[in-house]
Amino acid sequence: AQRVTQPEKLLSVFKGAPVELKCNYSYSGSPELFWYVQYSRQRLQLLLRHISRESIKGFTADLNKGETSFHLKKPFAQEEDSAMYYCALSRYNQGGKLIFGQGTELSVKP
């Protein structure tokens, strides 16, 4: 069965500290992996997708197929990064069906 696990419900760091939000998945095929973010009072929006291999707002994520992980990292956290982060998976060519992790709330303190 497909599953996405985010082990931390809440991650609290100080401004300027490095951040790593963990995401592990189980899927037998070739998954498409995403990070979505929900800022306070805003709708859910895409932050990163692994096929793009890009850096958005200083965040990066590398797909590690051996460890079945897709951790989200940022070297220096900013207060505006405080939000709810969701890791998500879809099968190849099944864009309408996302499987989400439980979400991690990131709190960046001044």
Next chain:
Amino acid sequence: NAGVTQTPKFQVLKTGQSMTLQCAQDMNHEYMSWYRQDPGMGLRLIHYSVGAGITDQGEVPNGYNVSRSTTEDFPLRLLSAAPSQTSVYFCASTPGGGGDTQYFGPGTRLTVL
């Protein structure tokens, strides 16, 4: 473009009542989906559609019906509301393909008493 719109924003129902959550998109996307968001459980797929006239069940379809008569609209019907359906409901659309971005609506917060 308005993107993905949802109505209403808030709704309170009594157990046993029925209602329809509306979702529309103006981006000509083929794929549309409904998710519910519950604390500690992330978002779970209720129903999805790969085009007008085609729908399928997601992870938690019981108690919900959908139809897709046009590309733009994808309403979600609660047949007989139960307290377990208290949740925040999100509609999303995507052009298609596994790697495409999903665009989410603002959500509907539903409380069933």
